[in-house]
Amino acid sequence: MKQIKTEIISNKEIATDHxxxxxxxxxxxxxxxxxxxxxxxxSGQTAPFLRRPFGVYRVRKDxxxxxxKVIGEATKLLSAKKPGDILDVIGPLGNGFSxxxxxxxxxxxxxxxxxxxxxxxxxxxxxxxKKKNKKTDxxxxxxxxxxxxxxxxxxxxxxxxxxxxxxxDGSKGAKGFITKPLxxxxxxxxxxxxxxxxxxxxxxxxxxxxxxxxxxxxxxxxSMEEYMGxxxxxxxxxxxxxxxGRKLTCKDGPVFDAKDIVWGQ
Amino acid sequence: xxxxxxxxxxQNLKVRIGKLLLKNPVLLVSGTCGYGDEIKxxxxxxxxxxxxxxxxxxxPREGNPTPRIIETPSGMLNxxxxxxxxxxxxxxxxxxxxxxxxxxxxxxIAGSNLDEFEVxxxxxxxxxxxxxxxxxxxxxxxxxxxxxxxFKLTAQDKHATEKVVRRVRKTTGLPIAAKxxxxxxxxxxxxxxxxxAGADAISAINxxxxxxxxxxxxxxxxxxxxxxxxxPAIKPVALNFVKEIYSSVKIPxxxxxxxxxxxxxxxxxxTGATVVGVGTANFVNPSAGEEIARxxxxxxxxxxxxxxxxxxxxxxx
Numbered sequence: 001m002k003q004i005k006t007e008i009i010s011n012k013e014i015a016t017d018h019x020x021x022x023x024x025x026x027x028x029x030x031x032x033x034x035x036x037x038x039x040x041x042x043s044g045q046t047a048p049f050l051r052r053p054f055g056v057y058r059v060r061k062d063x064x065x066x067x068x069k070v071i072g073e074a075t076k077l078l079s080a081k082k083p084g085d086i087l088d089v090i091g092p093l094g095n096g097f098s099x100x101x102x103x104x105x106x107x108x109x110x111x112x113x114x115x116x117x118x119x120x121x122x123x124x125x126x127x128x129x130k131k132k133n134k135k136t137d138x139x140x141x142x143x144x145x146x147x148x149x150x151x152x153x154x155x156x157x158x159x160x161x162x163x164x165x166x167x168x169d170g171s172k173g174a175k176g177f178i179t180k181p182l183x184x185x186x187x188x189x190x191x192x193x194x195x196x197x198x199x200x201x202x203x204x205x206x207x208x209x210x211x212x213x214x215x216x217x218x219x220x221x222x223s224m225e226e227y228m229g230x231x232x233x234x235x236x237x238x239x240x241x242x243x244x245g246r247k248l249t250c251k252d253g254p255v256f257d258a259k260d261i262v263w264g265q
Numbered sequence: 266x267x268x269x270x271x272x273x274x275x276q277n278l279k280v281r282i283g284k285l286l287l288k289n290p291v292l293l294v295s296g297t298c299g300y301g302d303e304i305k306x307x308x309x310x311x312x313x314x315x316x317x318x319x320x321x322x323x324x325p326r327e328g329n330p331t332p333r334i335i336e337t338p339s340g341m342l343n344x345x346x347x348x349x350x351x352x353x354x355x356x357x358x359x360x361x362x363x364x365x366x367x368x369x370x371x372x373x374i375a376g377s378n379l380d381e382f383e384v385x386x387x388x389x390x391x392x393x394x395x396x397x398x399x400x401x402x403x404x405x406x407x408x409x410x411x412x413x414x415x416f417k418l419t420a421q422d423k424h425a426t427e428k429v430v431r432r433v434r435k436t437t438g439l440p441i442a443a444k445x446x447x448x449x450x451x452x453x454x455x456x457x458x459x460x461x462a463g464a465d466a467i468s469a470i471n472x473x474x475x476x477x478x479x480x481x482x483x484x485x486x487x488x489x490x491x492x493x494x495x496x497p498a499i500k501p502v503a504l505n506f507v508k509e510i511y512s513s514v515k516i517p518x519x520x521x522x523x524x525x526x527x528x529x530x531x532x533x534x535x536t537g538a539t540v541v542g543v544g545t546a547n548f549v550n551p552s553a554g555e556e557i558a559r560x561x562x563x564x565x566x567x568x569x570x571x572x573x574x575x576x577x578x579x580x581x582x
Contacts, residue, residue, distance in 0.1 A: 003307055003551065041549065046339040046497040046525070051549055090307075090551075229334040229341060230548035233303040236296075236319070236345045237334030246327055246348065251303065 001093050001232070002027055008085045009063065011078075016148040017070050018117060019079055021087075024063040028091060032056045032064050034124035035096030035223055035255040039231035040066075041088040042074035052078075053231050053250070055121035055200065055223065056092065059128075067120040067151065093231050094254050097125050099132060101196045101219040106135035108194055112161075113182055113209050115143045115201020119151045121223055122200055126159050136196075139164065139185065143178030143201065147171035179208040191216040197258075199223070210258035220258035224249050276565040277572045278558075280314070280539050282517055283440030283465030285397050287314035287369055287540065290573060291530065291558040294468075294521050294542035295320055295373035295399060295444070296345065300359045301366045307551035312558055314540065315369030317468075318359075320401045322374075323381045325351035329406060330488040335477050340496025340523070341545060342475045344489040346406040347375055352385055360394050369396040371442070375404060379411060379432045386436040398439050400464075402426055403446035403471035405493040420446040420471070423458035434463030442519055444468040445510075447499075452506055453513035460514040467510050468519040468542065470503045495545040497523045504536050511537025511578055525553060527560020534561075537578040 009022040028038065039051040052074045058065035070079045081087065102110060110129060112122040119142055126138055138161035144150040145168050156163050164181045165173030174181050178201075185195075195216070199209040200223040213220030226249040229235030233251030240249055241262040247253065278289035295317040298304045310316060328348030335342050350358075355372070363370045372395050376382035382400065389395045402409075402420035409416040411425040419425045420443075430443050443459035445452060447470040456467050472493025477486040485491075503522020510518050520538025524530050525546035533541050546553040561573070570576050 001306060048336055049339055049496055049545075049549065050336050050341060227332045227334050229343070230551075232307070232551065234297060234299045234551075235334060235343070235548050236299075236328065236348050237331070237343065239328060239331060239333070239345075239348060 001091060003088070003090045004028070005086050006063065006089050008081050008083055008087055010083050011081050014067070015151055018067065018149070018151060019070065020057065020065050020067050021078065021081065022060070022063060022065050023087060023089065025089070026062065028064045028089070029060060029062055032059050032092040033096035034128050035121045036092040036094050037231070037254060038064070038066065038089050038091030039093060040078065042077045048074040048077070050229060051090065051231060053093070053228050056124050057120040058124060067117055069117045090231060094250055095252070097121070097198055097221050097255050099129060099134065101193070102129065102134050102136055104134040104136065108136050108196060110136045110138045111182070111185065111195055111197045112138065112140045113178060113197060113199040113201070113205070114141065115178060115205040116145070116149070117151065118201030118223070120200075122198055123152050123155060125198055126156060126161055130159055137162065141166070141178050141182055143167070143205070145169065177205065177208070179205065179212065182209065182212060186216055191218045193219060197221070207263050210261060210263070213258050221255050222258045222261070223254045224256055224261070225254070276562055276570065278562060278565070280517070280573060282397055282442060282519070282540065285369060285440045289314045289558050290534065290540045290561070291554050292317055292371065292519065292540055292542045293547060293554050294544040295401065297544040297547045301363060304547060304551050305366060308555045311367030312555045313368050314558075315371055315396060316366070317371040317373050317399050317542065318363075319349055320347050320373040320375045320404065321349050321352055321355045321385065322347060323352050323376065323384055325349065325354065332486060332488055333492070335486040335492070337475065337477060337494060337496070338498060340494055340498035342477060342487060342492035342494055343472070344406045344487045344492035346489070347404055352388060356388060356392065360392050364394045370394050371397040371399050373399040373401050373444070375401040375407070376429070377410060379428060382429055382433050383436045386433045390437040390439055395439060397442065397465075398433065398437060399442045399444055399468055400429060400433055401444050402429060403444050405446070405448065405472055405474055405491070406489065418446050418448060420444070420455060421449050423454050426455050427458040427462045430459050430462035430464050440465040442466040442468045444471055446471045447473050447502060447506055447522075452509050456510045456514045460516050464516060466517045466519050466540070467514060468521065469510055470499070470506050470522045473499055473502065495523070497525055499523045500529060504532060507533060507536045507538050508580070524557070525550070527557045527564065530557045530561055531564050534573065534576050535578070535580050537580070539577055
């Protein structure tokens with residue numbers, strides 16, 4: 001992890017309210033792992049004051065891509081940045097996903113469960129799994145508000161992944177939350193280690209996924225979301241309760257084994 | 266020949282807190298630099314006067330539920346609530362690492378009663394790595410109680426402040442700083458009470474009580490409700506407190522509250538701070554302290570200030 005000034009290569013809209021920004025940085029290209037994040041200073045002034053964390057979406061040869069949703073003041077400023085502009089970034093931060101539960105014997109499914117722009121680190125993971133030549137079928141379950149907000153469907157398909165979508169308004173795929181089609185995958189059986197789940201998205205979704213994984217006795221890693229002040233482990237803002245006591249989302253996570261999280265705080 | 270000699274000598278940035286000599290007036294403040302472990306990856310802490318650790322308590326504390334951080338205009342609210350692993354963990358797992366940082370280590374302590382303050386002061390005095398103690402009398406996110414009397418903040422009561430400082434003073438020969446709150450009607454009498462009880466310095470200011478509400482859910486953004494406001498937004502408030510304290514006590518002031526740049530730091534020194542604390546800025550720019558120390562030196566060179574001591578409290582109106 002390092003504080004670096006990176007050059008913006010491009011900053012393009014990919015879906016309603018969502019953009020991908022490409023950053024040039026040999027350091028980030030070399031060290032970024034799927035599930036890790038970068039903390040970005042979106043404003044050159046004192047407001048918005050804090051940096052904003054974004055999961056790594058793609059690791060390229062000469063840098064990384066970030067997929068972000070334009071939500072508030074900071075992401076609006078980020079959205080206005082042009083190629084050639086310099087961005088102050090700290091990263092890569094935190095611990096990423098581990099592919100070690102994947103045995104690669106071809107009988108095991110990799111299930112990715114994404115809510116909204118939580119799809120970003122899961123796409124990075126899918127690329128890594130392909131790069132490592134793990135023999136596994138990847139199923140990407142992608143949830144979004146509407147069809148226009150659905151992210152990365154084409155990208156996952158290009159990687160050879162099966163895509164299952166769900167939208168809250170039913171404009172694409174199943175109507176409702178993405179956890180419904182997730183439940184259908186097992187066909188009522190306990191999948192055990194015939195599957196491995198990775199999830200990123202809003203907290204209620206993560207909790208539901210963790211409960212399903214637990215019921216199936218299936219390994220599950222989730223990328224947790226907590227409001228962060230610093231991203232580097234000094235403000236203690238993003239503390240969460242685990243079976244092993246309090247942990248920091250930024251430094252000890254954001255990826256945790258789903259079994260370790262104590263929900264309901 | 267004489268002028269050449271003066272040039273070689275350069276600017277003197279050394280300042281004192283009691284018997285503690287700091288190589289320059291820049292500290293990282295409590296709760297914004299942990300115990301140095303993480304932030305040292307981004308900045309050379311040996312270039313600073315020192316660091317004030319995250320507050321420790323006798324027993325481990327979990328802190329408040331999340332969310333406990335929220336952005337505000339040019340600042341932020343926090344309601345961490347002194348999450349820390351306790352005194353024993355500090356002694357066994359943190360003190361050793363702190364020795365290697367090459368900078369003065371000021372340990373921040375908070376007790377739930379006078380005896381706890383004494384226990385911590387006593388134990389810390391046995392550690393060579395500890396250069397000084399800061400008594401946190403003003404955390405806005407925990408309950409305060411001294412001698413069976415409950416306070417919103419210990420630092421809101423001059424008698425309670427006096428009692429705690431006196432007990433720590435009796436226990437340790439280390440320099441002590443009393444960290445005061447801006448949430449008071451008259452900071453002068455509190456600062457005087459701390460000085461009278463034997464404090465070597467006043468740290469000011471802690472955060473201001475603050476609130477943010479989500480208009481859609483009608484809930485407060487912080488799980489606890491109220492939090493402490495910090496960051497550039499509070500700088501003018503902090504400066505005014507430094508001015509008031511400077512006019513009321515003789516001991517040095519560790520001025521803090523929104524310092525993000527060397528210009529901010531110089532403003533505090535001119536107003537009356539002997540030492541400057543960099544806090545919330547560390548979250549955004551972890552090398553802010555080092556940049557500020559360099560900037561102060563350059564300012565002194567440009568303005569022919571040979572000794573930083575001659576700059577303190579030179580404010581005019």
